[in-house]
Amino acid sequence: MNIPKSVSMYCPNCKKHTDHKMRLFKTGQARAMSKGTRRMQRKHKSGYGGKTKFPAYVKKQNKRPTFVAECETCKKKISFVINKRMKKAELV
Template identity: 35%
Template sequence: MKIPKTTNRYCPYCKKKTEQKIKIVSTGGKRGTLTRGSLSRAKKRGLNRGIGNKGKWGSRPAISKFKRKTKTTKKTNIMYTCNECKKSKYQKKGQRAGKVLQE
């Protein structure tokens, strides 16, 4: 999906329609990935390295068809920056697209 670099939209700081820059911001990190006892934390600590049976931290069986991730597209988060007051407004837009490109 293609989105333009600038748009004319309402700025709540200037209280009028202004030209605003569009920037795609990251959707944020996953919550709770580095909690105690999680596999990703153990791997970051290097517990899955070495010789022999790693037990809990060793290799995992393949994820079954039903446990696999179902969503193939991501929602995009867009940041609008006003060209007049240079203030930014973040808006979570629920647009699902495989890849978001800026024109």
């Protein structure tokens, strides 16, 4: 699916429609010392162990991409999800 590189949309900071630069959101690296990873490590180490999270039997083929729109006047970023599964999201 083709998505335009710049879109005119409402900016809550400027309180009017301005041009926004679009880009795809990428997840960062998971922190090793975060509460969630520490909890998972504790779960795996205690008792007889075993998996606490199982992989899905049927994986979804496509993903709903998250986009980040940056206002070109105030440089504020808004992230949003396009609620449609797509194989490929291209910025044109």
